[in-house]
Amino acid sequence: MDIATLGHMLNTAFVFSTALILAALGGIISERSGVVNIGLEGLMTAGAFAAAVSAYRAQEAGYGSASPWIGLLAGALFGVLFALIHAVATITFRADQVVSGIVINFIAGGTTLYLVKLLFDGAGETPLVDQTFHKWKIPGLSDIPIIGDGIFNSYPTTYLALILVGVIFYMLYKTSFGLRLRAVGEHPSAADTVGIKVLRMRYTAVLMSGVLAGIGGATIALTTTGTFSHNTISGQGFIALAAVIFGKWNPLGALGAAVFFGFAQSINNVLQLFDFSSHIPAEFIYMLPYVLTILVLVGAVGRSKAPGALGEPYFPGKR
Amino acid sequence: MNKFLKIITKESAIVPFIAIVLGLIVGAIIMLIGGYDPILAYRSLLNKVFGNPYDFGETLTAITPLVFTGLSVAFAFRTGLFNIGAEGQYIMGMTGATFVGVNLHMPWYLHAPFAIIVGTLIGGIWGMIAGYLKAARGVNEVITTIMLNWIALHLANYTVNHFLLEPGKGRSYMIDPSAQVTIGWLSRLLDDARVHWGMFFALLCVVFFYVYLFRTKQGYELRVVGSNSDAAQYAGINVNKSIVKAMFISGAFAGMAGVFQVLGVFMNQAIAASPTGHGFDGIAVALLGGNNPVGVLFGAVLFGTLSYGAAGMSFGADVPPEIIRIVIGSVIFFVAAPGIIRWLMKRLSAKKRKGEVV
Numbered sequence: 001m002d003i004a005t006l007g008h009m010l011n012t013a014f015v016f017s018t019a020l021i022l023a024a025l026g027g028i029i030s031e032r033s034g035v036v037n038i039g040l041e042g043l044m045t046a047g048a049f050a051a052a053v054s055a056y057r058a059q060e061a062g063y064g065s066a067s068p069w070i071g072l073l074a075g076a077l078f079g080v081l082f083a084l085i086h087a088v089a090t091i092t093f094r095a096d097q098v099v100s101g102i103v104i105n106f107i108a109g110g111t112t113l114y115l116v117k118l119l120f121d122g123a124g125e126t127p128l129v130d131q132t133f134h135k136w137k138i139p140g141l142s143d144i145p146i147i148g149d150g151i152f153n154s155y156p157t158t159y160l161a162l163i164l165v166g167v168i169f170y171m172l173y174k175t176s177f178g179l180r181l182r183a184v185g186e187h188p189s190a191a192d193t194v195g196i197k198v199l200r201m202r203y204t205a206v207l208m209s210g211v212l213a214g215i216g217g218a219t220i221a222l223t224t225t226g227t228f229s230h231n232t233i234s235g236q237g238f239i240a241l242a243a244v245i246f247g248k249w250n251p252l253g254a255l256g257a258a259v260f261f262g263f264a265q266s267i268n269n270v271l272q273l274f275d276f277s278s279h280i281p282a283e284f285i286y287m288l289p290y291v292l293t294i295l296v297l298v299g300a301v302g303r304s305k306a307p308g309a310l311g312e313p314y315f316p317g318k319r
Numbered sequence: 320m321n322k323f324l325k326i327i328t329k330e331s332a333i334v335p336f337i338a339i340v341l342g343l344i345v346g347a348i349i350m351l352i353g354g355y356d357p358i359l360a361y362r363s364l365l366n367k368v369f370g371n372p373y374d375f376g377e378t379l380t381a382i383t384p385l386v387f388t389g390l391s392v393a394f395a396f397r398t399g400l401f402n403i404g405a406e407g408q409y410i411m412g413m414t415g416a417t418f419v420g421v422n423l424h425m426p427w428y429l430h431a432p433f434a435i436i437v438g439t440l441i442g443g444i445w446g447m448i449a450g451y452l453k454a455a456r457g458v459n460e461v462i463t464t465i466m467l468n469w470i471a472l473h474l475a476n477y478t479v480n481h482f483l484l485e486p487g488k489g490r491s492y493m494i495d496p497s498a499q500v501t502i503g504w505l506s507r508l509l510d511d512a513r514v515h516w517g518m519f520f521a522l523l524c525v526v527f528f529y530v531y532l533f534r535t536k537q538g539y540e541l542r543v544v545g546s547n548s549d550a551a552q553y554a555g556i557n558v559n560k561s562i563v564k565a566m567f568i569s570g571a572f573a574g575m576a577g578v579f580q581v582l583g584v585f586m587n588q589a590i591a592a593s594p595t596g597h598g599f600d601g602i603a604v605a606l607l608g609g610n611n612p613v614g615v616l617f618g619a620v621l622f623g624t625l626s627y628g629a630a631g632m633s634f635g636a637d638v639p640p641e642i643i644r645i646v647i648g649s650v651i652f653f654v655a656a657p658g659i660i661r662w663l664m665k666r667l668s669a670k671k672r673k674g675e676v677v
Contacts, residue, residue, distance in 0.1 A: 095656030098401065099606050103652045106603060110644030111349075117639040118353050234593050235469070238403065242462040283477035290466040297458045 003145055009266050010150025014158050015223065017262030019044065019216040021161040023240035024247065024254040025168050026079075026212030031249060032172065033205035034185035034309040038101030039086050040213050041237025042108030043079045047217030049112035050078035052126040052228035053119065055221075059131045067131040068222045072157070072215060075222075079214015080207050082108050087206040091199055094313035105237070113230055125229035133157055133223050157219040162255075164212070169251040181205055185307035188314040198314050216240070246297065249307060260296070264289030334657045335607075335614075339621065341660070342650030346642055353638075360636035364643075367631020368624055374631075376505075376512025380584055382623030384409070386521035387576030388601025389608060389615040390528050391446075391569045396610045397532060398565035399545035404449055404464025405573040406598025407471030410591075412442030412574025414475040416581045417588040420494025421483050427497040434498045435520075435578050442574010443567040445471060450566025454559035460566070468594060476590050483588065490589040500582045515583025517575075521616075524572060528612040531568075541565050573601065606651045622647060 023040045030037040037043075055071030063070060086104050089095040116126055133155045142152040151158075172178035183191040184201045192198050220236070221228050239261055246260075247253025267288060347357035368378050388405045395402035402408075416438035425433065449463040483491035500516045532538035543551040544561040552558050576597060581588055604622050608614030625647060629640035653660055 089652065089656055089659075093656045093658040093662070095652070095658065099651065099655035102599075102602055102606060103648045103655070105599070106644050106648035106651070110641045110648060113641040114349070114353070114639045114645065117641070122639070231593055235465075238465045242465050245459050245462050281477055281481065283473040283480065287470050287473045290469040293466050294452070294458070294463055297462060298452060298456050 004149070007146045007149025009263070010146065011153065012266035013259060013263040014151060014154050015262070016265045017258045018155065018158045018161045018223070019220045019236055020240045020243055020258035020261055021165060021255055022216030022219065023213040023237060024243040024258050025161075025164055025251060026209035026216065027241055027244040028247075028249055028251055028254055029168065029172075029181070029205050029212070030209035031244060031310055032185045032307055033181050033202045034188060034307060034312060034314070035086075035090055035202055035206050036097040036101060036311050037086070037206070037209055037213075038098055038241065039082070039104030039108075039237075040101075040209075040240050041233060041235070042101075042105035043082055043210055043213035044217030044220070044237045044240070045105075045108045045112055045233040046078040046082045047075035047214030048221040048232050049115070049126075049217075049228045050214070051075035051218030052129060052221040052226075052232075053116075055129045055131060056127055059129060063131075065131060067129070068133045071129070071222050072218050075214045075218025076211045077214070079212070079217070080210040083206050083210025083213075086210075087203050090313065091202045091206070094315070097311050097313075109230075112228070116228065126227045129222070129226045132226050133219075155219070155223045157215075157223060160215075161219075165251050165255045172251065182307070184314075185309055188309050188312075192314075192316065199316065202314070213237070213240070242293065245306075246293070261289055261293070264292050334660055335609075335617075335654055337660050337664075338650050338653035341653050341663075342646045342648075345649040346646035349645060350638055350642060355638045356636055360632045360638045360642075363631045363635025364625070364628035366635065368628045370631075371510065372508065373510035373512045374627070376509030376514045378624055378627045379518055380513050380515070381627040382619050383515075383518045383521050383583075384576035384580055384597055385600055385604050385619035385623050386518075386616055387524065387572050387579070388597055389604030389619050390521075390524055390612065391572035391576070392598075392601045392605035393608060393610040393612070393615050394528060394532070394572060395446075395565060395569040396605060397545050398541045398561065398569075399548060400450070400453070400562065400565060400569070401461050402446065402449070402464055402566065402569050402573075403461055403602070404446065404467050404570070404598065405576075405601040406594050406596070407464065407468035408442040408445045408570040408573035409577040409580075409595070409597045409601075410468075410471040410475045411445040411577070412438040413577030413581050413588055414438075414478050415441035415574070416498075416578040417483060417491050417494060418478065420498035420582060420586075421492045424495060425497060430495060430497040431500050431582060434494075434582055435500075435575070438578035438581075439571045439574045442577065443571035446570015446573065447563055447567040450563040453566075454562045468598065472591060472594055475588070479588050479590055485587075491587045493586050494581065498582055499586065500579065513584045515579060517579030517583045520575065520579065521619075524575065525612045525616050528572075528615075532612075537564070573598065576601075603647060603651055606655060607647075609654065621650070 023044055027037050027040050051071035051074055054074035055067045058067035058070040082104055086100050089100040090097045120126060135153055136156050138152040142148040180196045181201055184196060184198050188198045217233055221232060225232050243254045243257035246257035350357040350360055367374055369375060388409060391405045392402050416434045419434040419437045445467060449460045449467060452458040452463050453460045479491050485492045502514050502516060505514045506512060532542060540556045541561050543556055544558050548558050604615055604618040607618030607621060625643050629643035632638045633640045
């Protein structure tokens, strides 16, 4: 395998990973505050939908290359909207968090397709957006062999995702806000005792997860597909969820997991260029990322420890 | 039986009813906002389901797999496991049944039962893998079942592609008539609707679920593991064995859903590009039914009726059928968060009282 192929593979891996990284970051923030977020899939769906529609409308209105950015913003907004439902249900009404997440997936899938048909005269898909994101070549850095091609010649959304990993890592472990957030997820009553507003922290966290997962979904519509239909988001939210657990609820861990999924996915694409792949049935190559994940989990990771109060609603004043 | 009556007459039985009404109201509001006529839409939905014998039979056929996958998810839930993998177990069950139905040739009294057993076992084993990995290596079953769904999808496609493919069709050969489980007389009665023995198996499974989990020692152990695995450990229950067993039974339920879809409905297996969604529907049904076997049955009836009728809605009232997923989602929401309903009821009754004073 030559260097160019390796760089190309890395590049594809990051394209696949971007949405997963963003959604997984959202999952981490929510779950670190003690709220399970199975609804990532739904939040991504909402984001992808809003992004495809808004970018298309913006492009129609003549916003040109600003259109995908408008789409990204709309994706974040729509993600927050659905995350708000999750927050109200689980934090205020103390509904079962898993159930609420499943409901978010259901409602987001239904609502977005309903709206697509409503907005575009019964069509099952949004019109193709021409003004999607283009890859940015970072001068200087993109000349480094392998990594230059692999990382520094990517979509702006990929850079955004990578920067956010750092920002959120810093936020969680180096700021008092992050300490409070984690305290709320580990031991809410102790956090309450020292004056942390548990419910407010959890609301903030769940809404942030809406922003991130929404953007994550949006990146798929704005880089890979250019449209939104029923299968634009098909399982990425669950893979992101797996990345959260795989990465042990740590942003860097989730980054690693997401890139691993992306890399395994890009192996699919690249392997098919080689001769020996004609001897391996394509189905087995498709299976590879998922089999590898299980093997890695079995071999290396072992028991992963979730935040202490994950899944438990908090009653203010409870002891 | 007493317990059954108690389930029905409990005050919590009112909550699901209110939840359904509220869900339908949410749907109606969204239809009104979209400029559709909700009354016409719901009427078309009912017309579609109960309007003629064929559609009624097809509704029964649509309900059947939902009972199986709902039981699958609910059974795992009861043991403290979250089985997102009903999807994969469904696909594997389907593949097993198709393989036997197409490649083996036997008299009918052996063929269909053998296909059912093989498919069910494969579904069970697929579930058991996740159970084993959890028990032996502590790997979170949520991740493994998600991964196993995708592996199942591609493994099934591989099997169809290499061993069962009818050239140029994108699907397997048709299964032998001896492996089919259709009910001829009932089908003729219902204008050739694709009704099959699966629905009776589904009812049997509901009974099995109840008896096994609530009336046997093994079932009791599974429930103890589900409510507190530490306590179970101290009480001398083999927690790991329970987890593997529970995932096997859970997977077998989901596998059966796939088995009967092949042997009773499709008679072949198509190559699938993406997951079918049966597993996720099973999660919804389990939640609708509160993880209780009888509840799952009612949940499946509700889910199946609404989903099948949705086609009528789009035909009769031009409403996008996706609206029904919003309705179902809202119903689950209200079922799962009875706090919202109590809060609403309190608000309403408080308002009424205020009104009376004035």
